[in-house]
Amino acid sequence: MGSSSLSEDYRLCLERELRRGRAGVCGDPSLRAVLWHILVEDFDLHGALQDDALALLTDGLWGRADLAPALRGLARAFELLELAAVHLYLLPWRKEFTTIKTFSGGYVHVLKGALSEDLLIQSFQKMGYVRRDAHRLMVAALPPARQLVQVALGCFALRLECEILGEVLAQLGTSVLPAEELLQARRASVDVASCVAWLQQRLAREEEPPPLPRRGSLTGCQARLDLYRDMQEDEGSDEASLYGGPSPGPDSPTSELACQPRFWEQSARLWGAGGGPWEPAEASSPTSGASEEEEPQPEAFSFLSLRRELLSRPGDLAPPHAPRSPEQASPPPVSEPPGYQMHTCLAPGALPALCCDTCRQLHAAHCAALPSCHPGHSLRTLRGNSQRRLWLQRAQVDALLYDSPVAGP
Numbered sequence: 001m002g003s004s005s006l007s008e009d010y011r012l013c014l015e016r017e018l019r020r021g022r023a024g025v026c027g028d029p030s031l032r033a034v035l036w037h038i039l040v041e042d043f044d045l046h047g048a049l050q051d052d053a054l055a056l057l058t059d060g061l062w063g064r065a066d067l068a069p070a071l072r073g074l075a076r077a078f079e080l081l082e083l084a085a086v087h088l089y090l091l092p093w094r095k096e097f098t099t100i101k102t103f104s105g106g107y108v109h110v111l112k113g114a115l116s117e118d119l120l121i122q123s124f125q126k127m128g129y130v131r132r133d134a135h136r137l138m139v140a141a142l143p144p145a146r147q148l149v150q151v152a153l154g155c156f157a158l159r160l161e162c163e164i165l166g167e168v169l170a171q172l173g174t175s176v177l178p179a180e181e182l183l184q185a186r187r188a189s190v191d192v193a194s195c196v197a198w199l200q201q202r203l204a205r206e207e208e209p210p211p212l213p214r215r216g217s218l219t220g221c222q223a224r225l226d227l228y229r230d231m232q233e234d235e236g237s238d239e240a241s242l243y244g245g246p247s248p249g250p251d252s253p254t255s256e257l258a259c260q261p262r263f264w265e266q267s268a269r270l271w272g273a274g275g276g277p278w279e280p281a282e283a284s285s286p287t288s289g290a291s292e293e294e295e296p297q298p299e300a301f302s303f304l305s306l307r308r309e310l311l312s313r314p315g316d317l318a319p320p321h322a323p324r325s326p327e328q329a330s331p332p333p334v335s336e337p338p339g340y341q342m343h344t345c346l347a348p349g350a351l352p353a354l355c356c357d358t359c360r361q362l363h364a365a366h367c368a369a370l371p372s373c374h375p376g377h378s379l380r381t382l383r384g385n386s387q388r389r390l391w392l393q394r395a396q397v398d399a400l401l402y403d404s405p406v407a408g409p
Contacts, residue, residue: 003048006035007146011155014086023090025082026156035159043187046161052122054183057161060114061179068166068175070114073292075162077114080106082155084227085127088139089148093104096228100137103335106227126151164192177203257310339398340391343367351388352395362395 010285013028013393017350026032039045046053062076064070087097100107121131127148129137165182169175171192181202190194340360346352354370358377363370370379382388 003045006038006049007149007153008076009034010156011149014090014152018090020356023087025079025086035162036156039157039160040164041190042194043161043189046154049150049157052119053154053158056059056115056119056123056158057183059116059180061182064179066175067177067179067182068169069163070168070179071169073110073114074326075159077111077157078155078162080110080227081123082159084124084150085148085152085155088127089145089152092129092142098139099132100124100227101135102137103135104227111227123151123155161178167192168195172199174203176211198290283373304342340395341398342392342395343369349392351392353384353388355382355391362391 060074128139128143130140185198314394343361345364351367354363
């Protein structure tokens with residue numbers, strides 16, 4: 001099967017998936033099996049599909065002490081490059097796909113973590129991108145559809161090659177060897193077994209492997225990251241969305257559903273071991289230049305602010321019937337509960353829409369008790385699901401701290 005026939009089969013696969021509501025990389029198992037079989041027997045097919053294929057593989061593996069994680073990171077980078085080309089082919093009218101932000105999470109962690117900047121720019125130039133400034137690549141002129149399909153197919157083949165090389169290493173029993181020897185064995189072999197045998201003979205002749213050139217380690221990032229927006233606020237999540245918003249396919253979940261960390265993990269990070277003060281690591285709070293909400297979110301809740309608030313009010317954490325000295329005697333504040341509470345209008349797990357800072361209760365949008373909160377009360381609207389979910393978690397933390405019941409009407 002020639003490269004033109006593979007290109008046509010790949011194009012039909014993409015368009016078939018688009019009719020099913022999915023605009024993404026090729027996932028057809030039959031095409032995958034056919035291309036895998038061809039590549040195993042004919043490594044040079046990569047050169048027919050993509051002229052810089054060997055340069056990309058060599059650059060991604062050069063200097064890596066352990067090739068197994070390097071191959072996984074490289075396969076992830078080829079998947080993002082394939083996805084960028086597929087988006088321009090299937091959805092050329094989508095403006096967000098015409099700009100690549102070089103400080104986005106996907107570009108920094110996945111692409112630059114595996115490939116050099118020069119080869120990345122060269123790959124994006126094949127898709128029609130040019131460097132607009134130090135932070136953006138933009139489509140100057142959309143290339144022909146056939147060229148976009150060819151670029152995507154080349155990246156798809158390189159993804160499969162990473163898996164083939166990973167299979168060779170698995171059968172070899174070690175992944176600590178020079179990348180040039182692995183690639184040399186691959187090119188000289190016609191199947192996985194002969195490649196493994198070639199490497200076994202080569203390693204048996206060497207008492208000590210040659211020293212590897214120094215190179216930085218791969219960034220451990222397996223999340224589905226974004227090329228088109230700023231870095232995600234929650235980069236520690238293992239299920240970050242590719243776009244930071246709804247994906248092109250109607251069945252793709254939103255980033256807020258995919259990025260939600262577990263509540264008990266947040267509680268552990270909030271209080272820490274031994275009760276000492278907790279401060280976030282610098283890398284865990286990246287700045288986000290793009291937000292899903294158009295309007296600003298004043299006084300947005302964070303667990304760090306809650307921690308500081310509670311530490312500044314130690315009396316709130318004292319037992320309710322603790323004895324007080326005469327000098328400290330004062331009328332107990334009974335007008336406000338110590339923490340925020342969920343109003344009875346909210347079902348368990350439902351997100352609040354409003355927050356009354358006066359009575360410190362969270363309400364649904366159509367709560368029947370809201371008229372009593374309006375006169376003289378400080379009532380705020382919670383904008384967006386992310387802010388609402390944070391306030392829901394704050395109420396849950398307050399319930400644990402103060403052992404308070406759900407607020408009444």
